[in-house]
């Protein structure tokens with residue numbers, strides 16, 4: 001354990017970008033070995049999935065309804081599992097420039113490389129064989145890897161498993177890639193939670209499961225099915241609860257216990273015992289790997305999760321989420337989410353819209369995506385405010401949990417002012433610590449990317465690193481998942497406010513820490529994000545996501 005935690009800490013240190021030197025990477029892209037973005041299992045039985053029809057009542061769900069807890073649960077059938085997969089992992093568009101064509105998906109990904117693979121484990125779902133299925137977003141099909149014989153899952157739900165193919169990110173980013181795979185898993189977790197919310201379903205992370213159990217369930221440990229193909233690492237397992245709950249509003253605590261009861265009925269042993277014949281052979285994604293990044297395997301091994309107690313943390317009671325004026329449908333908003341590649345440098349955001357975005361980063365019972373996890377917030381936001389109406393430009397902090405303020409003040413520069421922001425809703429712990437134009441600093445710290453300066457605000461996500469790692473080396477990955485979830489909240493909230501966001505994985509770690517006066521390792525910046533008025537690249541053609549499936 002000591003060795004594993006040391007490996008994780010060493011990985012984190014060596015994959016920091018510095019002003020004078022970037023983390024080790026391939027220095028240029030080798031297009032001939034670009035990984036295939038789509039994993040398939042040849043020889044597996046395929047179940048084509050329906051796309052959501054134009055007439056589907058699900059299209060009537062408003063984005064703001066997702067936070068009200070009043071969406072009637074849809075039946076557990078193939079159409080609705082298909083809808084969940086389409087909204088969480090499906091294609092959202094194809095982009096074309098010259099002869100180059102690439103797919104975008106509902107979930108974002110560092111470098112659009114999409115290391116995350118999704119699986120469904122279901123029983124008793126009309127239209128789908130009982131079994132373990134792998135999702136292919138390009139074709140919107142499920143590939144059956146294994147049948148399940150005999151009851152192994154409780155009624156009223158199914159499992160979604162996520163794995164990562166580290167090579168996809170390592171091909172471009174080298175050693176830092178493991179971090180990006182974890183960010184992407186967090187985005188995917190939140191994307192699943194939002195998609196489930198559209199269907200009136202709930203989601204819980206099965207955080208007691210060991211990685212080895214997830215690997216066995218999803219068939220990731222079956223060396224014979226991979227051969228030369230790039231392996232997948234187990235990330236996480238989600239229980240999607242589809243059962244109707246009679247009164248969602250009045251039964252908050254009993255709802256919680258109902259979900260927990262169901263979770264404890266999901267046993268790795270019974271699923272293992274029910275597994276029948278496996279089928280399918282994984283495709284090779286790159287003809288060769290010119291570079292090897294052994295430290296990725298090392299940190300993956302060191303941060304492997306054993307079986308643990310399930311998390312039981314409950315969020316504090318907060319007022320209902322601040323209102324949003326977004327009139328958009330949930331489905332429309334999820335599908336229109338994109339990363340801004342350039343910002344206009346002029347658009348400002350009202351302080352009300354800003355507070356709403358920050359508010360939705362706070363966990364509340366039964367509010368997506370935070371009700372999917374059961375650990376206290378371990379990440380706080382260092383905000384570079386450029387253009388928020390009514391707020392002076394400067395550095396601000398949003399503290400996301402109670403009782404951390406004294407420690408934060410001690411860890412951060414003693415020149416900071418910690419002024420509570422006048423007019424900000426009382427439950428938001430938002431402080432201005434410096435009034436200044438921080439555009440140049442934000443740009444420089446985010447690897448000189450203009451997107452951090454030309455937006456309305458950008459931010460660094462500061463994790464309680466030392467404290468989180470006390471739980472075990474696997475908590476390193478969970479910190480990045482939390483960061484990815486924060487990113488997904490901001491992506492959707494930005495769209496809802498009529499602006500756009502972009503995740504920023506490239507930043508100078510210790511440069512950020514120096515600017516904020518952080519000396520030790522108690523706080524570490526794990527992810528950046530930026531939100532503002534986007535410019536679109538008119539040279540790119542946008543094509544519909546699934547025209548190629550017409551007539552299937």
Ligand SMILES: Cc1cc2nc3c(=O)[nH]c(=O)nc-3n(C[C@H](O)[C@H](O)[C@H](O)COP(=O)(O)O)c2cc1C
Nearest residue numbers: 104105108109110111112183338339503504505506
């Ligand atoms: C973890 C993560 C890190 C990212 N880092 C950057 C970055 O440093 N700079 C940037 O311009 N975009 C960054 N992006 C945005 C991705 O390039 C974008 O998600 C991807 O191209 C897919 O496009 P889409 O988000 O529009 O679907 C990042 C996205 C994620 C999820």
